[in-house]
Amino acid sequence: MDLLRHAELSRRAVLAAAFVPLVGCAREPSAPAGGAGATAASPTEGGQGSGAPDDEASPSGTPEETGTKDDGEQAAELAGDDPVLLALVAAFTPGWLPPEAPDPEPTRIFDNVTVVGTDFVSATAVETSDGVILIDALESREQAADILVPELRSLGVDPARIKYVVVAHGHADHFGGAQYLADKYGARVLMSPTDWDVAAEDSSPDVPERDLEIADGQRLTLGGTTMRLPYTPGHTPGTVSPIFPVWWNGRRHTAMLWGGTGLPEPTSGKRDYLRSVIDYAALMRRSGVDVELSNHGQTDAGLDRMRALRDGTAGDQNPFVLGRARAQRFMQVLELLVRDKLEG
Ligand SMILES: [Zn+2]
DSSP: OHHHHHHHHHHHHHHHHHTSOOOOOOOOOOOOSSGGGGGGSOTTSOOOSOOGGGGOOOGGGSOOOOTTOOHHHHHHHHHTTOHHHHHHHHHTSTTOOOOOOOOOOOEEEETTEEEEEOSSOEEEEEEETTEEEEEOOOSSHHHIIIIIHHHHHHTTOOGGGEEEEEOSSSSHHHHTTHHHHHHHHOOEEEEOHHHHHHHHTOOOTTOOOOOEEOOTTEEEEETTEEEEEOBOOSSSTTOBOOEEEEEETTEEEEEEEESOOSOOSSHHHHHHHHHHHHHHHHHHHHHTOOEEEESSTTTTTHHHHHHHHHHTTTTTOOTTBOOHHHHHHHHHHHHHHHHHHHHO
């Protein structure tokens, strides 16, 4: 038992290390205020006149400097007693490791969204009338076979309907099960080109064969559901953070999923991360994002919120629906936490 526990803790340390990746930055010198920012609409998207608002690279996400408080204190203050924001603050505490927790039960968190996985990492299935877009694929072929597939089935999601696996970034805990799903169900695997490169360097035996490349801001449409795939470099140079519609009791909301949480070591990577947080918060505002999701459910109290939904303790409320203002506050807290690390 002790040995098992030791092995488990070691695994966690390794996984937590994966939170802090390698790389500097390969981001396009993107979009300083104004002009060139129109990039977010990709050439592959089929041009629904949505390009318009995208070039407003508003700096309004920048927090005001207030007095002598450092950014970390401001982040904690802004988080207040909000459990979602407090979890985020905790996850940025130096030396933080995901606490041991039981693996969550698979949970339908929206009418069209199911979350499966372990206490450490999750995969998010978005159902459409023409199949499933899966965001991330857990850590390995084994987890895909033993956890992802049966858990999806248990909630009535047919894994054979997975058409796309959108891998948010090129670390093994996100791509590990992707090739299994490609081999077994013919799913196409998507990553940003830079993170295909990151994945290719990984020591995992389950690096998927290079397949589709995500362009910055690309829209992926399946069965009338369109998922937007903006780059949010930082955690890795090609992290992607999807934005997509979700329904709860028949009512439409707009969700974001922050694709990579841990801060990179190099200062340049932290700067990229900060820029991504600010740009993405602006995109969230323009897109009316009111739902916050993560692929690491201990960094945003996601596991607790899943449990509340399953237990019915959330009542009529869906705890993933933060509302637009609170979703913005999530990003403000994240921004302060990154600034704190940049300065510290
Ligand atoms: Zn990662």
